[in-house]
Amino acid sequence: MGIMSFLRERMGKILAGVIGLALFAFIVGEVVQSGGAFFRGDVNNIGQVNGENIPYVKFSERLEQSTQQFKQQSGQSLTPQITNYIQETTWNQFLTELLLNKEINKLGLIVGPDERQAMISGNNPDPQIQRQFVGADGQYDKTKRDQFLNYLQSPKVDPTQLKAWADFVIQLEEAKKQQKYMALVTNGLYVNSLDAQDDYIAKNKLANFKYTVLNYASIPDANVKLTDADYSTYYNEHKSEFKNPxxxxxxxxxxxxxxPSTADTAAVKAQVDKLVTDFKATNNDSLFVQINSETKAQLAYMKKGQLEPRLDSVMFSADKGFIYGPYLSNGSFKVAKLVDAKIGPDSVKARHILLNPTTEGGVDRAVAKADSLKKLIAAGRPFAELAKNFSVDKVANEKGGDLGTYGRNTMDPVFEAATFDAKVGDIKVVTTQFGVHIVQILDQKGSSKVVKVAVVDKPLLPxxxxxxxxxxxxxxxxxxxxxxxxxxxxxxxxxxxxxxxxxxxxxxxxxxxxxxxxxxxxxxxxxxxxxxxxxxxxxxxxxxxxxxxxxxKGVLPLDVVKKQIEPMVRIQVKGKQLTDKLQAALNGASGIDQVAQKAGSTVVPLQNIVFANPVIPGATAEYKVIGTVFGSQPNKLSKPVAGQQGVYVFTLDSFTNPAQLTNNVREKQQIGQALAQRSQGQVLDALKDKANVKDNRAKFL
Incomplete structure (x- = not known):
């Protein structure tokens, strides 16, 4: 009875324990199968810096922003290489922020309320604020800034805009704190008078010397047998160079x-051949291209130089309806037809009012409203006033709707056709993919022949x-x-x-x-x-x-870098052999000429060599050799010096010292500027080298 009572009293706890163990076993099994990601949290984090996670979601959001920004600014399509570049740049942004923020927090750097206010609405606001509020003259417009800030305080403010502004201000503050941190670093750099003196001497002191050299190439590679000891010696001397980040x-x-095979090529060409007759006969070239072409390009007038070269050379002297091809170009078989040719302007200056069909209740209502606005303009209402009140193109509205002067193939094809075919002063209503436009032609410049060419293409694929x-x-x-x-x-x-x-x-x-x-x-x-x-x-x-x-990652072992270092090891072994040869030539020699004669080499005189530019004319940069020269005494034979091209022996004739440095201010400034320019990159490199960075990108990208 005592046991039964005990079990009844403890049954709930026992069952809970059994269920808990079962769940734990299940979780452990899942963790083992998934490589332990459950406990590490790697399943949701693309990386980690000093224990702070970088969530994949956050990384993905910024990556998408960077990608869209690249597309808008460059107009290029994304290639694997460009995609990889954007991913790498975004990753480095996260690393920089996390590493700097840790140091910033250690130092207690902040942006206070007054400073934040000055950055946004002060007399000299942050440059990013100035770029956000630009007037019609392209300069910072304080009035526009104040209007926007007042709008943010109004009940009508869009919550999305309010959130975007709050995020923008946070970015401003973070950037300001980073500027403060870097300012502390650069302001802590100091160039003393000795630094300035050394830099002046390095750039102006001249050395005159003679040398003889035995080149590494004088020993055939086949005559050099490398041993494990040779590899180990070089590896141990250069171990720091093999750190793999x-x-x-x-x-x-x-x-x-x-x-594509020969048969594939013939088959695709045959497809295009069959289209030629129908292409020549059709009265609707645009529709024919849309139905039969891989590239669904809208037809537009082109001037000389805008077509691909082979078409450019024939279409401007051909008759309407002329067919060229089929021909192979850029991996596709193509056939081209001259649809039309005429004389037209090279550029147009226009202004417009853009209506959004969605907010106007549909395209028909937008067109009706556009017709009404067109009548008001014709009756004398200022175009700029109507643009400000009705147009959704806020950028053009700052200039009264003015789009500036544009050439062919820079605008939407429908919009472009309407404005290039019109006359100066015409007001037209045009519907494009962007909405309904009321456009007025202000000016047209130039006059040249333009052609409209329809091209049907079929890609050559296997x-x-x-x-x-x-x-x-x-x-x-x-x-x-x-x-x-x-x-x-x-x-x-x-x-x-x-x-x-x-x-x-x-x-x-x-x-x-x-x-x-x-x-x-x-x-x-x-x-x-x-x-x-x-x-x-x-x-x-x-x-x-x-x-x-x-x-x-880390210092690579010898067996991993053995093949990589083989050329350098061979040069080091050759250097030892040539050093021994020159050392033997030095024994009993009274001058550089005797050394060269005994070693079977020649003597080369050099004049006016400076320490700051350690190049031997006709050879290469020889840092070790020139450095040794400037540390030598005149009229003494040097010991063999293993350089980049070979092993050298030299004798210093003389130094030519520069005039005494009486004012070192300029030298100090130059050195300081160079240090400041390098400091930011070096600080980040040092922080990255010290940090514990976990990179999981390969699992996600």
Whole structure:
């Protein structure tokens, strides 16, 4: 009975414990399968800096902002390389902010209320504020700023705008704190009189000397046998140079070309050939292009030099309806038709009022309103006044709706056609993808022949039959592989093995592969010597790869860098041999001429060499040699000095000292400016080197 009572009393706790253990076991199992991401939080964080997480969501938001900003500013399409650049830049922004903020918080740097107010609405506001509020003359407009600040205080303020402004102010404050931190660093730099004196002497003191040299190239590489001791000696002397800031991997690969075959080329050309007759006969060239062309470009008038070269050379002297092609251009078969030719202006100056159909209740209502505004303008109402009151183009409104002067192919095609075909003074209502415009032509300049050319293109792509056959070859090669026979099978198949060396985990491309992201991701999940478990499709290539080297983060061991340092080790061994040869020539020699004669070399005189520019004319920069020269006494034979090109012996003839430095202010300023310019980058490098940075980007990107 006592046991039963105990169990009844404790049953709830026992059941809770059993369930808890079961849940724990389940979680542990999931963690093991997912590599421990549950406890580490890596599943949601793209990185970590000194224990502070960088959430993937936050990184992704800023990456999207940076990407959109790049598109707007450059107008370029995104390539894998550009995408990788934007990702790297965004990552470095996060690192910089987290590293600097930690130091800023340590120092207690803040932006107080008065300072914040001065940055926004003071007499000399922050440059970012000045760029936000620009008048019609392109200069900072205080009135516009004040109007906006008053709007933020009004009940009608848009919550979205209010939030965006709050975020903007936070960014201003963060940037200001970073400026303060950097100011502390740069203001702490000090250049003393001795620094100025040394810099002056280095730039102005002249050395006159003679030298003889035995070049490393004088010993054939085949005559130098490198030992393990040679490698170890060089490695230990240069160990600090082999610090790897991030893990790198190398992979070898073979590729199977899946470019279009001769049959594919003939088939695509035949498709275009069949279109020529119908293209010539059609009365609706624009519709024909939309239906039959891969590129759905709207037809527009072009002036000389705006067409691709082969069309530019024939269309301006051809008759309307002329057909050119088919021809192969930029990976597509094309056929072109001259739709029209005429004389027209080179540029137009116009102004407009833009109505948004969505807020006006539809396109029809927007057009009706535009017609009403057009009548008001014709009746004498100021265009600028109506633009200010009705147009949604706030940028143009600052100039009374003025769009400035623009050339052909710079505006929306429909808008452009309407304004180039009109006469000066005309007022037109035009509907484009941006809305409904009331546009007035202010001026037209120039006069030249323009042509409207319709182009139908069909991309030259490999057929399914071609890609299937090439893929089958790649798959057969993959099936034949074992861990030991990659090289042999490649040689048997007549394939060239290419080596993509030192690829980082976020790389988008590699040697010969423009879009190698999937291959890189695989390589960073695989062990050295492992070949891929699939055939990768990269552009018009099918790729099979093998991981050839792994360079972990940190100081790389000798076996990893052995191949890399082999040329330097060979030079060091040659240097020892040449040093011994010159040392023997020095024994009993009374001058540089005797040394050269005994060593089988020649003597070269040099005049007016400065320490700050340690270049031997006709050779290369020889820092060690020139440094040794400036530390020598005249008329004494030097010991052998191993330089960049070979081993040197020299004798200093004389120094020519500059005039005494009486005013070192300019030298101090120059050195100080150089230090200040380098300081920001060096501070960030030092903080990054000291920080504990965990980079998980390869798992997400």
């Amino acid at each position: 991030q893990e790198l991997r190398s992979f070898e690969y073979v590729s199977f070309n899946a470019a 057929s399914t039959k071609t890609t299937a056959a090439v893929y089958a070859k790649a798959q057969a090669f993959l099936s034949s592989l074992t861990p030991e026979n990659f090289d042999a099978q490649a040689k048997k198949a007549g394939l060239t093995i290419k080596n993509a060396e030192d690829v980082n985990a976020t790389a988008a491309s590699a040697l010969g592969l423009d879009n190698a992201r999937e291959v890189v991701k695989w390589a960073f999940k695989s062990e050295k010597g492992t070949f891929s478990d699939q055939v990768f499709s990269v552009g018009d290539q099918y790729v099979v790869a093998r991981v050839s080297a792994i360079k972990p």
